[in-house]
Amino acid sequence: RARARAAVRRIPTAQFGYEVGDPFVQGxxxxxxxxxxxxxxAKTALPVKPAVPGQRIKPISVVAARGHQIHHVKARGYVExxxxxxxxxxxxxGVPFVEVACRHFPNHHVTAVHDxxxxxxxxxxxxxxxxxxxxxxxVFPIRRPEKAPKALEDRAGYFCADTFTPITSMVxxxxxxAVDVALTAADLVRGGERxxxxxxxxxxxxxxxxxxxxxxxxxxxxxxANYLSGDGKVALLDIDYHHGNGAQDIFYERDDVLTLSINGHPRHAYPNFSGYGDERGDGKGLGFNRNxxxxPPCDDDRYLRVLDEALKAVRKFRPRYLVVSLGFDIMKGDPTGSFDVTPDGLERIARAIAELGLPTLIVQEGGYAVRNLRVGANRFFGTLAANWFRG
Structure with a gap:
């Protein structure tokens, strides 16, 4: 104990200039x-055990955005x-995983989905x-959207939905x-990874x-999802707190991609203009979008009941692939959400998704409470690793 006390006393006094007798140091x-x-x-790195005794745990294939730091908006309150x-x-x-290097994909995969x-x-x-x-x-051109201003800086509102998604040189x-990360991981699923x-x-x-x-x-x-749809039907399940308005807009008239979103009510939650239950698709896509x-309040049990409905829709659709938009902002304490999902709830969510038995791509979306990101990732992927194993 004496040696430990001496060591920790040294840090604030030598590195930060505190006096030895300062109450903060003494505390x-x-x-x-x-x-x-x-x-x-340890509080977070829980030991991962196979769901079935005797089975070998399958390492999770992870593709990470290793150059993401170039995008860093330092403005006060910017949580991403x-x-x-x-x-x-x-x-x-605390989870068995293998990191796979990101590959570059041609731009036509982006323009197949975006204007x-x-x-x-x-x-x-x-x-x-x-x-x-x-x-x-x-400034947002709701009156004359066809008349875009000449200056690129003034044209931002022509392409943006809100006032808090800034553009920097590295965006x-x-x-x-990030697109390459998603497509690299999708290619792993296409190649046989479950x-x-x-x-x-x-x-x-x-x-x-x-x-x-x-x-x-x-x-x-x-x-x-669009890339995977070249092989067959795809279900896209969004379990971020905020509505998956992007996928809904992109696939709204298609019947080969089922889009499902469990989200905070748009009366109170971003993006506010979409995410209602009566948005069911249009044309060929009628019936292939569900919200x-x-x-609030939304605890583990309530969330899992709704997830069960969504997974029933997935089973009925019988897709070849499942894409999950994962947001840890459904967890209690997230600054942008109002759900009360716990780490135990995340384990139950992961287990339910694993039980579908589909080749599955998980894509990271939101989640802005630092501890929730660490604990949530450990519990969610630890559960998947324990339930998805090699035969």
Missing amino acids: IVNSFKDDPVCLRA RPIRVRQIMKGLE PKLVSYLRAVCKRLDDKAIIYPE YKAARQ FAYALCRPPGHHAERRIFGGFCFFNNSAIA WPLE
Whole structure:
């Protein structure tokens, strides 16, 4: 104990200039009470055990956005930060996984889903900005949308849904890399992996065909789902707190991609204009879009009851692939959500998804409470690793 106290006393005094007798320093030193000092048990990295005794646990294939740090909006209150990926990777330390290098895919996969004008605009405006420049959309052309302004900086509102998704010089590069992450993971599923995780940043599920917003620029999940649909039907299940308006918009008139979203009620939750239960698709897509808007409170049991309905729709659809848009903002304490899903609830969600037995791509979307990202990743993927094993 004496040696531990001496060591921790040294840190604030030598590194931060505190006096030895400072009450703050003494409080830290005196917190070491047991002798000898014992380490507490780990809180997050739970041991992963097979769901079926004797089965070998299957490592999870993970593709991560390793260059995502180039997109870092430092404005006060901007919650979509680089630390999100670091915390998720910390959570995965207690889970068996293998990291797969990201590959580059041609741009036609992006323009198959997004309006080429949106793609060209983001590429062009980012090239023109210097490293410190930042553009917040301010004016939105609801009266004359066909008359886009000449200046690229003034044109942001023509392509954006809100005022809090700024453009910086690195947005296009980071968003394009996130697409490559999703497509690399999708290719693993196409190649026979039963499960792959695309740790994307920035997220993508609010990006519609011709607009970006909600921290999202390109719709990683939708681009991957469209890519997989070349082999057969795809179900896209969005379990982020916020409605998956992007996939709904992109696939609304298609019957080969079933889009499902369990979300906070749009009366109170972003994006506010979509996510209602009566939005069921149009034309060929009528009946192939489902939303479950939920008012708070929403605990584990309530969420799992609704998830059971969504998974029944997946089974009825009989897809070849499942894409899951995963958001840890459904967890209790997220600054952008109002659900009360616990770590135990995440385990139950993962188990229910695993029981579908479908080749599944998980794409990272939201989640902004640091501890929830770490704990949520550990519990969700630890459960999947225990339930998805090699035969």
